[in-house]
Structure formats: structure tokens, C-alpha cells
Amino acid sequence: MSDSTTTTTKTQPLIFQPKPERAAPPSTVGVIGWMRQNLFSNVSNTLLTIVGAYIVYVFLAWVLNWAVFNAVWQAENRRECLDLVGRSGACWPGVIQWFDNLIYGLYPKDQIWRINLGFLALILWVAPLWFPKVQSKVAIGITAVMLYPFLASYFFLGGDKGVLWMALISAGLTGLIWVWLTVFTELFHGKSFTRMMGEILGASGKSEEEQLKFGRLSLIGVFAIAVVLVSQWELSFVSTRQWGGLFLTLVISGIGITFSLPSGILLALGRRSTMPLIRLMCTGFIELFRSVPLITILFMFNTMLPLFLPVGVEVNQLVRAIVAVCLFAAAYMAEVIRGGLQAIPKGQYEAAAAMGLGYWQATTLIIMPQALKIMIPTIVGNFIGLFKDTTLVSIIGLFDLLNMARSVGEDTRWLGLFIEPFFFITLIYFFFCFLMSQYSINLERKLEAGARR
Amino acid sequence: MSTDTIEKSVASAKQSGRSVIELVGMSKWYGNFQVLKDIDLTVYEGERIVVCGPSGSGKSTMIRCINQLEVHQEGDVIINGKAYGKDEKQNDLIRRDIGMVFQSFNLFPHLSVLENCTMAQIWVKETPKAEAEAVAMHFLERVRIPEQALKYPLQLSGGQQQRVAIARALCMNPKIMLFDEPTSALDPEMINEVLEAMIELAQSGMTMIVVTHEMNFARKVADRVIFMDQGEIVEQAPPHAFFDNPRYDRTQLFLSQILHH
Numbered sequence: 243m244s245d246s247t248t249t250t251t252k253t254q255p256l257i258f259q260p261k262p263e264r265a266a267p268p269s270t271v272g273v274i275g276w277m278r279q280n281l282f283s284n285v286s287n288t289l290l291t292i293v294g295a296y297i298v299y300v301f302l303a304w305v306l307n308w309a310v311f312n313a314v315w316q317a318e319n320r321r322e323c324l325d326l327v328g329r330s331g332a333c334w335p336g337v338i339q340w341f342d343n344l345i346y347g348l349y350p351k352d353q354i355w356r357i358n359l360g361f362l363a364l365i366l367w368v369a370p371l372w373f374p375k376v377q378s379k380v381a382i383g384i385t386a387v388m389l390y391p392f393l394a395s396y397f398f399l400g401g402d403k404g405v406l407w408m409a410l411i412s413a414g415l416t417g418l419i420w421v422w423l424t425v426f427t428e429l430f431h432g433k434s435f436t437r438m439m440g441e442i443l444g445a446s447g448k449s450e451e452e453q454l455k456f457g458r459l460s461l462i463g464v465f466a467i468a469v470v471l472v473s474q475w476e477l478s479f480v481s482t483r484q485w486g487g488l489f490l491t492l493v494i495s496g497i498g499i500t501f502s503l504p505s506g507i508l509l510a511l512g513r514r515s516t517m518p519l520i521r522l523m524c525t526g527f528i529e530l531f532r533s534v535p536l537i538t539i540l541f542m543f544n545t546m547l548p549l550f551l552p553v554g555v556e557v558n559q560l561v562r563a564i565v566a567v568c569l570f571a572a573a574y575m576a577e578v579i580r581g582g583l584q585a586i587p588k589g590q591y592e593a594a595a596a597m598g599l600g601y602w603q604a605t606t607l608i609i610m611p612q613a614l615k616i617m618i619p620t621i622v623g624n625f626i627g628l629f630k631d632t633t634l635v636s637i638i639g640l641f642d643l644l645n646m647a648r649s650v651g652e653d654t655r656w657l658g659l660f661i662e663p664f665f666f667i668t669l670i671y672f673f674f675c676f677l678m679s680q681y682s683i684n685l686e687r688k689l690e691a692g693a694r695r
Numbered sequence: 696m697s698t699d700t701i702e703k704s705v706a707s708a709k710q711s712g713r714s715v716i717e718l719v720g721m722s723k724w725y726g727n728f729q730v731l732k733d734i735d736l737t738v739y740e741g742e743r744i745v746v747c748g749p750s751g752s753g754k755s756t757m758i759r760c761i762n763q764l765e766v767h768q769e770g771d772v773i774i775n776g777k778a779y780g781k782d783e784k785q786n787d788l789i790r791r792d793i794g795m796v797f798q799s800f801n802l803f804p805h806l807s808v809l810e811n812c813t814m815a816q817i818w819v820k821e822t823p824k825a826e827a828e829a830v831a832m833h834f835l836e837r838v839r840i841p842e843q844a845l846k847y848p849l850q851l852s853g854g855q856q857q858r859v860a861i862a863r864a865l866c867m868n869p870k871i872m873l874f875d876e877p878t879s880a881l882d883p884e885m886i887n888e889v890l891e892a893m894i895e896l897a898q899s900g901m902t903m904i905v906v907t908h909e910m911n912f913a914r915k916v917a918d919r920v921i922f923m924d925q926g927e928i929v930e931q932a933p934p935h936a937f938f939d940n941p942r943y944d945r946t947q948l949f950l951s952q953i954l955h956h
Contacts, residue, residue, distance in 0.1 A: 594803075595764060597863070598787060599815055607818065608814075689805075
């Protein structure tokens with residue numbers, strides 16, 4: 243039968259039937275499969291797994307015994323701790339008593355709510371960036387960078403408000419109110435606050451642009467409300483000398499991180515510019531600040547800069563430190579961004595040019611998004627490095643988190659208590675750095691979605 | 696003398712006879728090396744030109760000079776009667792009439808297919824987004840991949856990517872299309888889908904300059920085939936004359952190399 247068909251229909255092609263897919267062998271999938279492949283694949287790996295697990299156990303047991311089970315939680319001074327458990331357990335009361343100082347520095351205790359409120363405002367400001375339904379994310383991000391600092395610095399510093407200062411603070415408050423109004427209108431009506439107000443205020447027959455004009459007018463109303471609110475606030479002045487602890491660390495590194503990215507982008511573009519003067523200036527700046535240790539720059543700005551300033555002009559020590567950190571971070575960030583730019587194929591520039599996009603359009607729409615995406619791990623690595631590098635400001639006498647922790651052991655009651663506060667701030671540093679690195683991984687994964695084959 | 700007769704025949708074939716591209720004594724150097732030597736070429740409206748030649752002959756450089764991705768150093772490049780000059784703004788306006796498709800597609804990988812097609816419309820021509828999307832979908836339909844509009848370039852096959860690149864260029868409503876070896880980076884089974892899109896475009900009357908070694912495409916579509924070597928235009932003729940009766944030994948050698956292998 244089959245013989246006859248093959249002979250009679252010689253010209254008919256054979257029909258190719260792909261084999262159906264079969265399930266993977268059970269020992270290679272699932273938790274068991276994973277363990278078999280990765281932990282117990284052969285005798286030596288099994289041995290290594292057991293030894294490794296033992297080492298982890300011993301280490302964890304030792305740390306937990308010291309930090310939790312043998313630790314002292316209530317004592318008046320270090321002597322009491324030592325009498326109770328000697329050195330086999332941690333002496334936490336010192337850290338607990340110094341807790342406020344570790345977090346807020348020497349900020350007046352009754353004013354600490356202002357710092358909390360300031361950071362709460364920041365969280366409120368940027369939280370909508372994670373709401374999937376919110377569309378005006380770019381505007382929210384930009385207002386956070388441009389306007390939040392005014393609001394925060396008034397919360398943190400307080401003191402008299404001049405007219406200009408008052409306007410800036412009100413602008414900050416306007417920004418925050420606008421963000422949340424927009425969040426609400428976009429969540430419930432799918433339109434930004436300004437557009438919505440435009441539709442309500444502008445007669446329905448008018449063009450979209452005229453409506454937007456009305457919408458923008460409504461922002462003036464919000465601003466007026468903000469001015470009234472701000473004029474009611476009376477916050478006492480707190481000198482930056484009293485700032486310290488985690489608060490100071492976050493202020494310095496926060497400003498440094500926020501500043502370093504845009505300025506690094508501009509410097510990197512400048513270094514690749516075809517205009518010789520700009521290229522020379524950017525390259526000079528980058529090379530100068532990269533070839534000098536941060537400590538040196540901090541010293542320079544702290545001790546030498548005042549010598550060059552005219553008599554009577556005094557720049558706050560904290561500001562000097564922040565400027566130094568910012569310039570240093572910008573130079574490093576510039577090289578990271580340049581690395582990203584280097585990785586973009588020439589064809590992308592050519593395609594953008596052939597489509598008629600100008601330099602800035604091609605840069606902001608085509609080149610930078612790709613370059614930044616490639617460099618996310620390195621950029622966040624730099625942020626983490628910068629966050630930890632801010633500990634160097636303790637050298638010029640600022641009481642950041644690290645310096646605060648050191649002063650615990652210099653308190654007469656807790657003399658010599660160094661390990662516990664350092665252990666505590668290690669956890670804090672780990673928390674923030676881990677947060678940043680997790681965020682970077684999360685971001686990479688989200689952006690990866692488009693590029694996956 | 697003989698070039699004149701060819702150009703005349705082409706000009707008569709193209710009823711309008713209006714020249715859209717004129718290269719006049721165009722030369723270009725990379726350092727001390729002269730890549731283009733006194734190129735003279737006139738392209739008429741609606742004309743389809745295929746440029747071929749060995750690698751390094753300057754054919755890519757020549758068409759890249761036409762939209763000034765490469766800047767020539769001597770001579771003139773005149774598009775629709777306007778020559779490129781020092782004024783960059785003016786150059787951008789001249790360039791706007793020219794679309795280009797690259798060997799390596801050069802789609803923007805961080806944007807979806809649709810966004811690839813609307814980006815320049817929105818930012819260069821300031822077309823409203825909805826309108827730009829409608830234009831994009833129209834051309835994606837013309838290259839037969841409207842269903843891929845929301846995917847990202849790297850999720851598509853090479854042939855699909857190149858068709859998107861063609862649609863993307865067409866979205867800017869160019870008068871002239873340049874193709875720089877559009878099928879050279881493709882797997883053999885995908886070459887035809889791209890060539891079909893190009894043939895369709897040719898039939899719609901678009902002025903096209905195509906650098907390619909697809910000689911069947913040249914036979915089928917070209918009004919004129921140009922052979923380049925060592926930075927010069929050696930020979931140009933309508934396809935049947937070019938393939939059946941090449942006049943120069945260099946052309947004969949080249950054709951024998953690419954046609955019999």
C-alpha cells in the first residue's frame with residue numbers, strides 16, 4: 243500500500259511533521275530540580291554546599307547572639323553593660339539614647355517634626371511617579387527637582403521670609419498641591435488638572451489652546467492660596483551647624499545625586515561637542531575634578547575658597563561642602579554618561595539626522611534615552627558610591643551619620659562604645675544602598691521589556 | 696557624447712524631465728584619500744536609479760552626500776534647484792525632502808514601531824499626535840506590517856525591521872528616497888519582502904536611488920543602472936543595455952563576478 247503510493251506519486255513532496263514538544267524531565271525543573279542542578283550536582287558540589295551552609299550558620303549565629311540574644315537593652319552607661327554581659331553582647335542603650343542625634347543631628351528636639359514633614363513632602367511629591375495611571379510623570383519629576391528644594395529648605399532652615407524667598411516657598415507649595423490635584427484628576431477623569439480646569443473655566447466652544455490658557459490661570463489661584471498658607475507659617479531659624487546625622491547625609495547626597503545627573507549629561511555632551519572651546523572647557527573640568535581626591539576638594543572648598551571671596555561675603559560651610567560634592571560627582575557622572583554615549587551606534591545619529599531631527603532633538607529623544615538605559619547599573623553604582631562618599635564631610639567637621647556615630651563613643655557615659663553605633667549605621671547605610679540597587683534592577687527590568695527579543 | 700544620448704533617452708522616458716538631484720563636479724576626501732572624484736550626475740523626477748560597484752567604490756558615500764550625512768568638499772549638490780551651503784538651517788530644509796533607508800535598518804530600539812514612525816513627524820513637522828499616528832499606520836499598511844505597530848524593533852525579523860524603516864522614511868513625505876544596500880544585512884529568505892515593498896514604491900512614482908547588488912531588482916525596476924569604481928561613475932545605462940552590453944572591461948569583470956557565482 244505504502245509502496246504503491248510512493249511509486250505513483252513521486253512528484254508529490256513528503257509532508258514534514260514537526261515532533262510535538264515534550265515536558266522537561268522532572269528532575270530539571272522546580273525547586274528540587276534547581277537544587278539538584280545548582281547545589282547537589284555532584285559529590286564535590288554537595289560537599290561545598292554543606293560547608294558553605296555551615297559557615298553561614300556559624301556567622302549568623304554569632305552575629306545574632308551578639309546583637310540580639312546576649313544584648314543589653316536597658317542601662318544608664320557603658321559600665322553597667324560591661325558588668326552585665328561583658329563584651330559578649332551588644333550594649334544598645336547608648337545607641338537608643340543617641341538615636342535622635344544619629345538621625346537628626348543637633349536639631350532642636352521640639353523642631354524635629356519639620357524634618358519629618360520635609361521628607362514626607364518629598365515622598366508625597368515623587369510617589370505618584372509609581373502610579374501607573376498618572377500621565378504627567380515628566381512634569382511631576384521636573385517640579386520635584388525644581389520646586390521641592392525651596393519648600394524643603396524652608397522647612398529645614400526656617401527663619402525670616404523676604405518677599406523673594408516667600409514667593410519661592412509658595413511656588414514650592416504650589417508645585418506640591420498641583421501634583422496631587424493632577425494625580426486626582428488623572429486618576430478619576432484621565433486629564434491633567436490644568437486641562438480639566440481649562441475645560442471648566444473656558445467656555446466649551448473654545449479651542450484646546452485657549453482652554454489650556456484658562457487652565458494655567460487656575461494655577462495662579464493655587465499660587466495665591468499657597469502664598470496665604472505660607473504667610474501663616476512661622477518657623478524658627480535653625481542654623482545648618484545644628485544639622486547632622488542621617489538627615490545631613492541625606493541632604494548632601496540627595497543634592498549631590500540630583501545635581502550630578504543633569505550636569506553630568508551636559509558635561510558629557512560638551513566633551514563630545516564639535517566646538518573646540520566647549521570641548522576644552524568640559525574636558526578640563528572633568529579631568530581636573532577626577533584627578534583630585536574628594537577629600538582634597540572638600541578641604542579646598544572649606545579652607546581656601548573663603549580666602550578668594552571678597553571680604554564680608556561668607557558662604558555657609560554646609561553649602562561649600564555641598565558644592566564640592568556636586569562638582570566632584572558631576573565630573574564622575576560625565577564620564578559614565580560618555581561611556582553610554584560611546585555605546586550608541588553611529589547609525590542612530592545618522593537615522594535621526596536623516597529624519598530631520600536636529601542636534602538637541604536627536605540627543606534628547608533618541609540618543610540619551612538609550613545611553614542612560616545602558617548605563618543604569620553604572621549610574622546607580624555612582625549614586626551609591628556618592629552616598630557613601632559623603633561620609634568624608636566629617637573630615638571638615640560636619641556631623642554626618644558617620645561622625646555622629648563616632649561621637650557616641652566619645653560621650654563620657656558611653657566612652658569607648660564604637661561597635662554598636664557603627665553596627666547600627668551600617669544597617670542604615672545598607673538599607674539605603676540596597677534600596678537604590680533594587681530600584682535600579684527594577685528599572686532595568688521595566689525598560690528591558692521593550693528590548694527583549 | 697554617448698552619455699548625452701542616454702540621458703536624453705531617460706529624460707524622454709520621464710515625461711516631466713525635471714531634474715531633482717544634480718551632482719556637479721562633486722569630490723570628497725577622507726584625509727588624503729579621495730573617495731569621490733568629480734562626480735557628475737543628474738537624476739530626474741520619478742526616475743529609479745540603481746547604483747552598483749565593488750566595495751570601496753564610493754557608492755554609499757555618494758548617496759550619503761545627497762542628504763549630507765557626509766559632507767562633500769568640492770562641487771555642488773543641488774536638490775530641487777537648491778544647493779547645500781554653509782547655512783545649516785537651509786540645509787535641514789533641503790534635506791527634509793529626502794528619505795533614507797540604511798543597510799543596518801537603524802530603527803530606534805527604545806521606541807515602538809509606531810513611535811519610530813511618528814517621532815520625526817511630531818517633532819520636526821509638528822504634526823498632532825493623532826494625525827501622525829494615522830499617517831504612520833497608513834505607511835505601515837503599505838509595507839504590510841500594521842499588526843506589528845506596537846512591538847519594539849528588536850522583536851521583529853530583519854525583513855520586517857527594514858520594512859518599518861521604509862515606512863518610517865515615507866512618513867516624512869519625502870520626494871526622494873535613498874536606499875543604502877537595504878537588503879545586504881538580511882537573511883536570504885527575507886530579501887524578497889523588502890524588495891517587494893521597494894518595487895511597490897517604485898511603481899508609485901517615487902524618485903529612488905538604490906545602492907544594491909540585487910541585479911534582478913535592477914533589471915525589473917531601474918530606469919538607469921550606474922556602475923562605480925574607485926570613486927568615479929564608470930558607466931551608466933538603462934538596465935538591458937547595461938547587463939547585455941556593458942562597454943567597459945571593468946564593468947564586464949564586475950558583472951561576471953557577481954552574476955556567475
